[in-house]
Amino acid sequence: MAKEVKDFTEVNKGLTEENAVLEALRCMSCVRPTCVKGCPVGIDIPAFIQKVAEKDFEGAAAVIKADNMLPAICGRVCPQESQCEGACILAKKEKPVAVGALERYVADWEREHGTKLPAVAEPTGKHVAVVGSGPAGLTAAAELARFGHEVTVFESLHEAGGVLTYGIPEFRLPKAIVKAEIEQVKALGVEIRLNHLVGRSVPVEELLGYDAVFLGTGAGLPYFMGIEGENLNGVYSANEFLTRVNLMHANCFPEFDTPVKRGCKVVVVGGGNVAMDAARVARRLGAAVTLVYRRREEDLPARAVEVKNAHEEGVEFLCCANPVRIVGETAVEGVECVRMEMCEVDASGRPKPTCIEGSEFTLEADVFIEAIGQGPNPLLVSMIPGLERARRGNLVVDEDGRTTVARVYAAGDAATGAATVIWAMGSAKTAAAAIDKALKEE
Amino acid sequence: MYQVEDATQLSENVYQIWVNAPQVARHARAGQFLIIRVDETGERIPLTISATKGDSVRVIYMAVGKTTELLATKKKGDVLADIVGPLGTPSEIKNYGTVVVIGGGVGIASTPIIAREAKEAGNHVIGIIGARNKDLLILEDEMEEVCDELFITTDDGSKGVHGFASTVLEGLLKERTIDCVWIVGPAIMMKVTSRVTIPYKVKTFVSLNPIMVDGTGMCGSCRVTVGGETKFACVDGPEFDAHQVDFDSLMQRQRMYTDEEKEAREHFHHHDHHGGCGCCGGKH
Ligand SMILES: Cc1cc2nc3c(=O)[nH]c(=O)nc-3n(C[C@H](O)[C@H](O)[C@H](O)COP(=O)(O)OP(=O)(O)OC[C@H]3O[C@@H](n4cnc5c(N)ncnc54)[C@H](O)[C@@H]3O)c2cc1C
Ligand SMILES: Cc1cc2nc3c(=O)[nH]c(=O)nc-3n(C[C@H](O)[C@H](O)[C@H](O)COP(=O)(O)OP(=O)(O)OC[C@H]3O[C@@H](n4cnc5c(N)ncnc54)[C@H](O)[C@@H]3O)c2cc1C
Ligand code: SF4
Ligand code: SF4
Ligand code: FES
Numbered sequence: 167m168a169k170e171v172k173d174f175t176e177v178n179k180g181l182t183e184e185n186a187v188l189e190a191l192r193c194m195s196c197v198r199p200t201c202v203k204g205c206p207v208g209i210d211i212p213a214f215i216q217k218v219a220e221k222d223f224e225g226a227a228a229v230i231k232a233d234n235m236l237p238a239i240c241g242r243v244c245p246q247e248s249q250c251e252g253a254c255i256l257a258k259k260e261k262p263v264a265v266g267a268l269e270r271y272v273a274d275w276e277r278e279h280g281t282k283l284p285a286v287a288e289p290t291g292k293h294v295a296v297v298g299s300g301p302a303g304l305t306a307a308a309e310l311a312r313f314g315h316e317v318t319v320f321e322s323l324h325e326a327g328g329v330l331t332y333g334i335p336e337f338r339l340p341k342a343i344v345k346a347e348i349e350q351v352k353a354l355g356v357e358i359r360l361n362h363l364v365g366r367s368v369p370v371e372e373l374l375g376y377d378a379v380f381l382g383t384g385a386g387l388p389y390f391m392g393i394e395g396e397n398l399n400g401v402y403s404a405n406e407f408l409t410r411v412n413l414m415h416a417n418c419f420p421e422f423d424t425p426v427k428r429g430c431k432v433v434v435v436g437g438g439n440v441a442m443d444a445a446r447v448a449r450r451l452g453a454a455v456t457l458v459y460r461r462r463e464e465d466l467p468a469r470a471v472e473v474k475n476a477h478e479e480g481v482e483f484l485c486c487a488n489p490v491r492i493v494g495e496t497a498v499e500g501v502e503c504v505r506m507e508m509c510e511v512d513a514s515g516r517p518k519p520t521c522i523e524g525s526e527f528t529l530e531a532d533v534f535i536e537a538i539g540q541g542p543n544p545l546l547v548s549m550i551p552g553l554e555r556a557r558r559g560n561l562v563v564d565e566d567g568r569t570t571v572a573r574v575y576a577a578g579d580a581a582t583g584a585a586t587v588i589w590a591m592g593s594a595k596t597a598a599a600a601i602d603k604a605l606k607e608e
Numbered sequence: 609m610y611q612v613e614d615a616t617q618l619s620e621n622v623y624q625i626w627v628n629a630p631q632v633a634r635h636a637r638a639g640q641f642l643i644i645r646v647d648e649t650g651e652r653i654p655l656t657i658s659a660t661k662g663d664s665v666r667v668i669y670m671a672v673g674k675t676t677e678l679l680a681t682k683k684k685g686d687v688l689a690d691i692v693g694p695l696g697t698p699s700e701i702k703n704y705g706t707v708v709v710i711g712g713g714v715g716i717a718s719t720p721i722i723a724r725e726a727k728e729a730g731n732h733v734i735g736i737i738g739a740r741n742k743d744l745l746i747l748e749d750e751m752e753e754v755c756d757e758l759f760i761t762t763d764d765g766s767k768g769v770h771g772f773a774s775t776v777l778e779g780l781l782k783e784r785t786i787d788c789v790w791i792v793g794p795a796i797m798m799k800v801t802s803r804v805t806i807p808y809k810v811k812t813f814v815s816l817n818p819i820m821v822d823g824t825g826m827c828g829s830c831r832v833t834v835g836g837e838t839k840f841a842c843v844d845g846p847e848f849d850a851h852q853v854d855f856d857s858l859m860q861r862q863r864m865y866t867d868e869e870k871e872a873r874e875h876f877h878h879h880d881h882h883g884g885c886g887c888c889g890g891k892h
Pocket of ligand 1: 298302320321322326329334443579585586590
């Protein structure tokens, strides 16, 4: 029997104080800590864990905040198994120190006990424009503000946070936590102007008038499969489905005005974190959910914990299958799929899926959600003269985040393509340091 | 928060509202729209930018459901939670020669700004505005002022030509050379009217109005089929080459939430108090 999943409260509960201290005591305070190399923002992990062991949670928070302004978020959504924890020396022996859970504990403790802001340098008189308020934009803004620069963040939506707000659901990342961490960034003196679509509400000439520009516009452009029936009513991109629920609260319709098709039978296509989130949200809206993935279950790119939670919540996994056509008159009635077989390993190191002739079958469905990936939104970047883009529309940047246009920097998903929160933050931090250096040399 | 500077009723179900939104007003061009969220529990709805003055922007809308009915209750001095814009690609205005700008029903809202820019670009501008009856005609004065010639049509003959805009357009195409046509109105009216220009091979733009959420190219809700390709109306449009548009698919997608819209409206008329879901912390 699947767990009952009705509400949107957080699924994974945090550590208790006692467990946090016990876990912290497992850390060996390595002289050359491999875990730090695994963290894209280079938090001094042994130092903060040492403070947790001493029950100095305030001190622990200060250590973390020196490198990461969004710890309550990262502690929850970082794929720690392939980052800090995957690199922990104990990972090979028993199990790694639960760095993420400890970081989350410290951040939650601090939020409940009153937060201390890191020091802000003397004003430099330079003004930087940051486009986008996702993890990349927020990190760059916080860093630049601490260096003493005036920072204005422009965000096109009516709420800040990027994917943290409109994409990742409440039950994985409570919105109150996102809001609290954004307030921290604002407290450093950062101004966030919502409802400003740069390129439209702020013309490019005006943008380029700032002393420096940071582009953190993300990878919000949803890809569609391009199969027959895609415009039938009831077909969603995962972005739309998740935005309706997370940002617009369609799960509370009609108290909130934005509707969403809940469906009785929902089919989700894809195998990443976005697909898991869409499937788990659909379950919470009351539907029976089947997730269709073209490779094998062991090839699922989503984090193992998300797959496990999805299973527990009753999401059916249909692996080695791929939708080829959506059937229906005006609305979705079914999804025709083919079976896939795995051939020789391809360039990505995974077996290549090819469809088996004549293996078509149809799944009954009234909602179909496509979670097959996103690319950088081309709107603004196509308006800036001289800004070069590479394959799949990613911005061309050097190791410091410099684009091909002077004084314009970029990081996060806009530069790397859809990646992770912490990679967005890590690259934003590097770019902010480069911006600071350039502004101070002027 | 965005302050309402003026709000008036123009006809039975049609309202006009001026709102202070500098970031929209200063950069708006013909053919663009904005998105309004009336309050904290509100939906994001797109409305065409119909005029600008300093830091204010005007929209004209028909009260057809929950959000537009709620908007119609707003008066001077009230505030709206969010406005973002200008959104969409501006109209492709250039000196074509002689152009016809057609508005049907509330679609007339979009026409003076297009006509004005077309005029400024050096075109001879012919306006056609049509409605079911004379009481539903709006912005006649503004169109009169900016167009070189103006035709009025009503379905019931209560004013101007008895018939449709397409009838007048057909007549014009027979008589003289028309170089470009804009048609803004309900989807079915744009479909029917734009057919008239096909045999004459005249460039014809229509402004599509699919259901939107973000309006920035991030969700795909607004996807329309143009020339066999999928386009996002909020960023690639909303204006497209009429002769390439799949209007039937547009109209089908506009009806996606018919049941929910009815429910929202009933909820609006029976409750003046939100609550129960916990999303708003019981504040509303
Ligand atoms: C559903 C989902 C689940 C995910 N789960 C995880 C997870 O568990 N762990 C993890 O590490 N990663 C996860 N990711 C990936 C992670 O969220 C992204 O890698 C990260 O958010 C990228 O950050 P960013 O700041 O580059 O862009 P975004 O978060 O996309 O933010 C970009 C912001 O810029 C704004 N913007 C864009 N263009 C303009 C403009 N012209 N003017 C003004 N504003 C603009 C957008 O509105 C948006 O708010 C997930 C992604 C999704 C979609
Ligand atoms: C680019 C664009 C410009 C528009 N300009 C105008 C305008 O100048 N004046 C005007 O009166 N109307 C305009 N519309 C239509 C207007 O957005 C809808 O009438 C409005 O959203 C209805 O909301 P509602 O809650 O009052 O009604 P509902 O009961 O929710 O819906 C009534 C009708 O509006 C459509 N609709 C509902 N929600 C949306 C949405 N989020 N986005 C788009 N359409 C929706 C539905 O298909 C339905 O036919 C425009 C639409 C677009 C896309
Ligand atoms: S930020 Fe992420 S990768 Fe770095 S220590 Fe924290 S959980 Fe690990
Ligand atoms: S590698 Fe593991 S044990 Fe060593 S300091 Fe880092 S967390 Fe502690
Ligand atoms: S409204 Fe979301 S992409 Fe156009």
